Amino acid sequence: MNANLPASELWLTLSQAFLPPRQPETARAFRSELADDLRVLTAELGLNEGERLEAFRRSLRGIGHGQELLVHYASLFLSPPVAAHLNLGFHLDGTLFGPTQDSLDAWFANHGVERSVRFRDLPDHLAALLEFLAMLAAGTGTAGQADDFARHFLIPALPGLCREIELASGDSPYLHLARFAAEALRTLAGSGEQAPAAKRHNRRSLDPAKGELRHCKVCGQPFAREKEIRLLTAALAERGLPAGHLDTCPDCRDPAQGWRFGGPA
Incomplete structure (x- = not known):
């Protein structure tokens, strides 16, 4: 095992941040606690993400209290036509239900992971992939598997998500959060070869x-x-x-x- 518990906690924190903020306490934590939590974790990991976190804090000023964060989330990720796709298979394959999903199914099966009945989205959702990455980083996988997973599925997909959010909403807190995640992944897991599509999966x-x-x-x-x-x-x-x-x-x-x-x- 090759556990990296601070990295695991970082990926799990980001995973929760990309879920719909349906509960008032979730929205409050997103607004008032998330940036501080990420700052502590990045300091522990030696990441230089201060500017991105400050941009995230500033962008929150444009989102009111109450249900406004959920409304903003829905306008980006839920309401058709969907402006920004949190299902990363869309960015890797150009469509949902593509070969990336078959490859993810194999990864999940190899680690005994099944979709929770409480999770009402597809397995390639960014939150699900970050949670799985957190599990690998915590030592569930063999040495190097967390980095391989990030290079296969997350690092090549996040730039497309960032572009979609920027086009749809400009200075969205989710844009700065996605950029933060992309940079953290590149720094912590991106030193090896990034997998092209042909290596991510065989022909479906x-x-x-x-x-x-x-x-x-x-x-x-x-x-x-x-x-x-x-x-x-x-x-x-x-x-x-x-x-x-x-x-x-x-x-x-x-x-x-x-x-x-x-x-x-």
Whole structure:
């Protein structure tokens, strides 16, 4: 085992910060305690992130109290059309339910990790990946596995998330938090070779042995595992959002809804 408990605590703290701040106490902690907690952890790890944390503090002044932080979070990450994707497979594969998810399934299975029934999102959500990284850093994995995981899935995906948040909201606290996470990951885990897509996963095979497949209602081709679709449908239903588009594969979905690559048709 090669435990790095301060790093594990840092990743776990960031994981919690990227979950929806639904409870008042969660929002209060985000506003009043998170920056101080991160400052203590970065000092312990020898990271020079003071400027990013100050930018995070300043950006919070633009977010009012009460439910405003949750409203801001929803406007970025939940309300369709989603402005910024916390599902990192989107940034790695260009779509949800891509080969990154198969690779993550293998990582989780190898470490005996299963999705909690309380977690209503896909396994490639940033919060889930940071929590898994925290587990590896705490010594659950073999030496170097935490760094490998970060270089495979987190480090190459976070720049895309940062760009989306910046385009959608400018000086958002989540932009500064994502930049903080990206820099901390590069410093602590990014010294090795960053894995290209070909090393992250093999070409995806929609193997029926992995579960029943969802077939597109337009072209009839399989495009995702039924289990994945059910998870996303449940997450959308919990937020009061429609899920009918999940019956159609991404290739057929956009033209059917009047979209083409790059914008409206």
